[in-house]
Amino acid sequence: MTVKSSDRFSTNKVIHTLSKSTFLRGLQCHKSLYLNRYRPDLRDELSEAQEAVFRRGHDVGMLARDLFPGGADSSPVNRDYAGAVERTRELIKGGAKVIYEAAFCFDGILCLADILVKKGRKWKIYEVKSSTGLKDVYLPDAALQYYVITGAGLAVSDVSIVYLNNQYVRQGELDLEQLFTIESVLEQVVSMQDDVAEQAAVMKKVLAGKKVPSIDIGPQCSDPYGCDFTGHCWAHVPEVSVFSLARLNGTRKFDLYQAGIVRLEDIPEDYELTDRQQLQVNAHIAGRSKINKKEIRRFLEAITYPHYYMDFETFMPAVPLFDNVRPYQQVPFQFCVYFLEEKGAQPELREFLARAGSDPREAFIKALIEATPAPGPIVVYNQSFESTRMKELARDFPEYEDELNERRDRLVDLLVPFQKGHFYAPSMNGSASIKAVLPALVRDLSYKGLAVSDGGMAMQAFEHLWTETDHSRVDEIRAQLLEYCKMDTFGMVRIVEELGKV
Numbered sequence: 001m002t003v004k005s006s007d008r009f010s011t012n013k014v015i016h017t018l019s020k021s022t023f024l025r026g027l028q029c030h031k032s033l034y035l036n037r038y039r040p041d042l043r044d045e046l047s048e049a050q051e052a053v054f055r056r057g058h059d060v061g062m063l064a065r066d067l068f069p070g071g072a073d074s075s076p077v078n079r080d081y082a083g084a085v086e087r088t089r090e091l092i093k094g095g096a097k098v099i100y101e102a103a104f105c106f107d108g109i110l111c112l113a114d115i116l117v118k119k120g121r122k123w124k125i126y127e128v129k130s131s132t133g134l135k136d137v138y139l140p141d142a143a144l145q146y147y148v149i150t151g152a153g154l155a156v157s158d159v160s161i162v163y164l165n166n167q168y169v170r171q172g173e174l175d176l177e178q179l180f181t182i183e184s185v186l187e188q189v190v191s192m193q194d195d196v197a198e199q200a201a202v203m204k205k206v207l208a209g210k211k212v213p214s215i216d217i218g219p220q221c222s223d224p225y226g227c228d229f230t231g232h233c234w235a236h237v238p239e240v241s242v243f244s245l246a247r248l249n250g251t252r253k254f255d256l257y258q259a260g261i262v263r264l265e266d267i268p269e270d271y272e273l274t275d276r277q278q279l280q281v282n283a284h285i286a287g288r289s290k291i292n293k294k295e296i297r298r299f300l301e302a303i304t305y306p307h308y309y310m311d312f313e314t315f316m317p318a319v320p321l322f323d324n325v326r327p328y329q330q331v332p333f334q335f336c337v338y339f340l341e342e343k344g345a346q347p348e349l350r351e352f353l354a355r356a357g358s359d360p361r362e363a364f365i366k367a368l369i370e371a372t373p374a375p376g377p378i379v380v381y382n383q384s385f386e387s388t389r390m391k392e393l394a395r396d397f398p399e400y401e402d403e404l405n406e407r408r409d410r411l412v413d414l415l416v417p418f419q420k421g422h423f424y425a426p427s428m429n430g431s432a433s434i435k436a437v438l439p440a441l442v443r444d445l446s447y448k449g450l451a452v453s454d455g456g457m458a459m460q461a462f463e464h465l466w467t468e469t470d471h472s473r474v475d476e477i478r479a480q481l482l483e484y485c486k487m488d489t490f491g492m493v494r495i496v497e498e499l500g501k502v
């Protein structure tokens with residue numbers, strides 16, 4: 001492969017070979033580090049879900065600044081990193097006590113500290129994360145910051161990770177001291193300094209090389225983060241492969257791959273598989289669905305008339321937006337219910353979609369209770385999701401506990417016959433999710449063409465409504481959300497109908 005240098009730094013003075021993000025990329029895979037520099041055109045497009053993660057990280061970072069208010073912002077303007085380093089130097093010289101996005105360069109490595117605070121004659125580094133715990137993967141990140149900042153000549157007394165406290169329950173105004181947990185990682189970070197220097201030196205050699213490092217796909221492609229060169233590196237792996245075998249652990253998948261076994265038909269007959277995995281392989285090779293009529297009939301017997309189909313949508317703001325909510329708590333904002341009074345009856349639609357701007361939960365509960373009166377089983381897809389949400393609602397609104405528990409007792413999980421392999425079609429490719437099952441059983445219904453086509457997109461669409469001021473856009477997004485939830489729920493109606501036929 002011929003390589004050309006990326007022109008990403010061409011408009012500004014180049015002051016670094018590595019940055020914090022490229023160093024972390026290099027720790028995961030040298031090929032990713034190299035491609036990112038010389039072939040950024042091969043990177044996968046950023047998904048909406050990934051963009052939402054970045055936005056969330058940025059928002060949490062901005063909020064954490066209020067833990068140390070009144071600081072000076074040294075963020076680079078138009079990617080002028082040299083200017084940011086110079087501005088940080090001047091701020092320090094000028095007696096600043098708190099600096100946000102403080103920029104430093106040492107040993108050809110650039111890093112920006114989220115928050116830098118002067119205590120006495122020394123400085124404390126705070127790295128903000130939008131997660132709810134201190135993960136091992138944050139340590140090399142903090143170690144690199146310590147390496148660069150101390151190397152640049154600053155006296156550092158501590159390095160801490162700032163993350164969200166998932167035990168915090170909002171009551172009234174946000175309490176930042178409670179919302180955030182600050183944990184020092186100084187000891188670990190100091191012990192990693194030699195390793196940081198060694199790794200950085202190796203990465204610089206990789207970047208100075210003339211060829212893309214010869215690295216095959218492996219567990220590193222998704223650990224600790226999903227790599228954005230997957231589309232390029234995994235292009236030779238067919239859509240149906242050992243990697244789509246249901247519930248086979250990653251090590252065994254890569255063992256098969258390294259032994260040259262990629263397609264399901266290449267798996268040796270004596271290779272140990274579970275019954276469910278063997279069913280998947282057999283169905284794929286035969287090109288035919290596998291149906292256990294006896295088990296399906298038994299399952300359908302539980303869906304007596306009248307009955308309901310029900311689906312919830314939730315969103316999970318990192319920072320609680322209203323009282324009685326924890327960071328990342330799943331907050332239901334929408335449901336769709338279809339009611340079937342008797343065999344052959346027209347399904348009756350009952351739906352709810354909250355208005356953004358306030359706590360949707362009590363209105364959600366009331367509408368749900370009204371939409372699902374006894375008697376009759378309530379069919380859901382992946383019962384644990386709806387059941388857990390109702391349990392949480394009962395905890396937070398105990399006055400509705402009895403009615404919510406009564407609904408929970410009536411749940412029937414439509415996932416079960418697919419998860420247990422009572423019905424399996426080759427096109428499901430190892431998945432039992434409704435997104436895989438629906439097109440396999442119901443040809444005339446499809447998520448294709450829907451503006452909102454999965455739960456993650458629904459979550460982002462609803463979050464977007466909190467800040468959208470254009471009324472026509474609000475109406476448009478609400479219509480998209482209603483359409484999506486209806487598709488998931490009506491999909492269940494049709495799946496049960498089709499199961500009845502087989």
Ligand code: SF4
Pocket residue numbers: 028029030031032033035215216217218220221222227228229230233234
């Ligand atoms: S997809 Fe895997 S092999 Fe390719 S660059 Fe990324 S981590 Fe490396």
